Amino acid sequence: MNFRRIEIIFLVTFIAMDIFLFGMFKKNMDMQADNVGQGGSDSVIIKEMRNDQIKVGSLSKKNETAYYISGEQGDVLRNQMGQLINQTPQFVGHELESELKQPISVNKDNPQKSINTLLEDSTFVLFGNQYVYSKNLSTSRNIVYNQKALGSSIYSSEAQIRFTLNSNHQIVSYTQSYLQNIKSLRESSRTISETRALIWLYQYNEIPNNTTVAWASLGYTKLLSIDGDRVFIPTWIIAIRPQNSTQIQLKRINAFTGGIIKETDENLKNNPSSMN
Amino acid sequence: MRFSKYLIPLALTIAVVISLTLSVVLWTNPANYRTNKQTAQSPQTQQMIKPRQYVYTPVQAIHTNADGSQQIMVNKLVNTVTEVKKTMRNYQKPKIKTLSKNSKVDYFRIANQTDSIMLNYSDTVSMRAVNYIVKNRFRKLPNYKINRIILPTNNSTKLYLLYDKNFTVYEVDVKKHSLKSLNKVLKMDMRTQPASFKLLNNIPTVYVTTAVQMQPYKYLIDRQSDDYYVSRLLNTQDSTNVSVKRRKNMTIYGDQSSLQLTFNSNNRMAEFSDFRPNKNRRNLTSAINDSYKNVTKLGLPMDNVRFFSYDAKNRTIMYRTYVEGFPIFRANGFGTVSTRTLNSSAQRTRFSLDNPEVPLPSNKGYVSLPSTETMLKRLERGGYDIKEISKVRLGYTWKKDSTSPLLIDLNPEWYVYFNKQWRSYTSLMNQY
Structure with a gap:
């Protein structure tokens, strides 16, 4: 073996080593980039979620502002239901249930378009202009409107109108609940972004594999009741649907603290231990 | 051939040099040794840690009208100070000069000038704190001590910084900027309270000139357990080393060498003593910085918690929770959390286990x-x-x-x- 051949062997070996080292170097750089800044780590976690077969659409990173708000359950609906015409209203619990004497036809594809105009009429629905259509909660036979509150809307059965449609696209009845005296309890504060909310839900292990995030929406949901008063907090409501299923599951993330909210319905004063 | 004779040795040399360089870079890079695990911060704590500009912020805004009358802008639907701060992020080319010193007349002429908004800190801060608000635009200005910021609502090239102790007025000249957003803040939904800014025992003070209407509040509290803080603060390598002593209403946890955590179950207060060496710095900026680090380490909910006071003598910094722009005082005058540096090997943080939440x-x-x-x-x-x-x-x-x-x-x-x-x-x- 002459010296030249040894040189060539060395050259080939070192070039191979260089390629290997460069590969490692690049991987290192990526790893560092992952650790830098929240934006970077956010996208890494989103990537991780996609690896777990969780389907996520595009997410907003915008922080919004919201309030702590309160509302009262009262008798306004009962007191004013006399003004409703062409229907038989009944006040049950805290809800107004009303059956229409004559079904009203609505737009076949976009029933909310017809209902929006109907809501202007205070002899059809009380305080109709204080509600807003919720596409997410509505189905073809059940149209849901949420009560508006300080630039957002309340996701609660205590502040909702649900219209029942028959197969001929006609409203046959509706159920209404209403909160009065909605006011802010404190000045506005920043909320977490949609991306953060989803990431935290994922990190709490609340999103199983093989699911689709159907929608996410910022609204007010009930935190607790004190006697007749209801306290609402801004919440990221995230709908999760297992793949090959139509059943939707709603998860709630406190939009101020990022904590997960489990369903509770106790009155604070009756059961203080449940509010930990 | 002469050329090919040198080609192989030359290529070999280059390859060797490259491999050496890459090896050195890889070996000295710490990222290589770190296992790629997620930083162990829970989502909750990430949200709890508030940035410096949130904690070290002015706590009160006062508007002086065109006729010279003054009113406190009380939070209602918006936090007035936050809204004013939002308009301060775009100052270009700031230049500072000292307008006057030790002159009360000049001090109050600037402070009470017509058509202006005054932002008051609860206690003296340094320019670094002001710099957080203006998105780092004042980083080149000298690190003066400051109590108040005056923003004229009709002069788009000037703002003023005031230091109470020797009645110093600094003028900051900036490039012309729009005052539209600042004037818009004045039209927002807020309560106002007539006030005047004058001396009380030779100290500039905001006087409320008429009877004040204030709303009492009820709050749901966030009740934290002892365990939460024990695991956060005494989290040394092995937790078996943590000792517990109980005496009446006191529970004392210690790691047997340098850390001690005391809980008082009567008043729900905790005290964390750290006997490890610290930097023991005395100037205002460092004291604030060190204190911020100690407070954020706790994992205490920092919602609406603001810097309240700095006592240079015993190096105690107090933070309080604010409601509607007014601080909360507990029994014996305590706030939400306080940090104190005793000497180069003792620091003490006192905090409350119960904090207002909703x-x-x-x-x-x-x-x-x-x-x-x-x-x-x-x-x-x-x-x-x-x-x-x-x-x-x-x-x-x-x-x-x-x-x-x-x-x-x-x-x-x-x-x-x-x-x-x-x-x-x-x-x-x-x-x-």
């Missing part, structure tokens, strides 16, 4: 408190030497609610700094 609807109507002048006069008539009072504040008194251990009542009250402690007006008046 405001609840209160059916109590507004409470009326007397004007500053009236309040001081009544104290004087009650036999107190007004000259002993250096600070007065409107605030809220923390009181346990009788109906549930998870609720507290916050009642509006006057507070005065008397005999080196914060005392409520009623507690002083009831003493006789």
Whole structure:
């Protein structure tokens, strides 16, 4: 073996080593980039979620502002239901249930378009202009409107109108609940972004594999009741649907603290231990 | 051939050099040794840590009208100070000069100028703190001490910084900017309270000139367990080393060498003592920085917690929770958390295990408190030497609610700094 051949062997070996080292170097750089800044780590976690077969659409990173708000359950609906015409209203619990004497036809594809105009009429629905259509909660036979509150809307059965449609696209009845005296309890504060909310839900292990995030929406949901008063907090409501299923599951993330909210319905004063 | 004779040795040399360089880079890069695990911060704590500009912020905004009358801008639907701060992020080419020193006349001429907004810090801060608000635009300005910021609403090239102690006025010249957003803040939904800015015992003070209407509050509290802090603060390599001692209502946890955590179950207060060497720095900026690090380390909910005071003598920094822009005072005048540096090997952080979280609807109507002048006069008539009072504040008194251990009542009250402690007006008046 002459010296030249040894040189060539060395050259080939070192070039191979260089390629290997460069590969490692690049991987290192990526790893560092992952650790830098929240934006970077956010996208890494989103990537991780996609690896777990969780389907996520595009997410907003915008922080919004919201309030702590309160509302009262009262008798306004009962007191004013006399003004409703062409229907038989009944006040049950805290809800107004009303059956229409004559079904009203609505737009076949976009029933909310017809209902929006109907809501202007205070002899059809009380305080109709204080509600807003919720596409997410509505189905073809059940149209849901949420009560508006300080630039957002309340996701609660205590502040909702649900219209029942028959197969001929006609409203046959509706159920209404209403909160009065909605006011802010404190000045506005920043909320977490949609991306953060989803990431935290994922990190709490609340999103199983093989699911689709159907929608996410910022609204007010009930935190607790004190006697007749209801306290609402801004919440990221995230709908999760297992793949090959139509059943939707709603998860709630406190939009101020990022904590997960489990369903509770106790009155604070009756059961203080449940509010930990 | 001459060329090919050198080609192989040359290529070999280059390859060797490259491999050596890459090896060195890889070996010296710490990222290589770190296992790629997620940083162990839970989502909750990430949200709890508030940035410096949130904690070290002015706490009060006062508007001076065109006719010279002044009013405190009280938070209602928006936090007025936050809204004003939002308009301050775009100052270009700031230049600072000292306009006057030791002249009360000049100081008040600038402070009370017509058409301006005054942002008040609760206590003296350094330029670094102001720099956080203006998105780092003041980073090149000297690190002066500052108490107040004056923003003229009709002059788009100037703002003023005031230091109370020697009545210094600094003028900051900036490139012309739009005042539209600043003037828009004035039209936002807020309550106002007539006030005037003048001297009390030679200290610039905001006087409330008429009786004040304040809303009492009920809050749901965030009740944290001892364990949460033990695991956060005494989290040394092996937790088996943590010792526990119980004495009456006190529980003392220690890691047997340098850390100690004491809980008082009576008043739900905790004290964390750290006997590891610290930087023991004395100047205001460093003290604030070190304190911020200690406070964020705790994992305490920092919602609406703001810097309240710095006592240079015993190096104690106090933070308080603010409601509607007014600080909360607990029994014996304590706030939410305080840090203290005793010497180069002792630091102490005191904090409360219960903190206000969610405001609840209160059916109590507004409470009326007397004007500053009236309040001081009544104290004087009650036999107190007004000259002993250096600070007065409107605030809220923390009181346990009788109906549930998870609720507290916050009642509006006057507070005065008397005999080196914060005392409520009623507690002083009831003493006789």
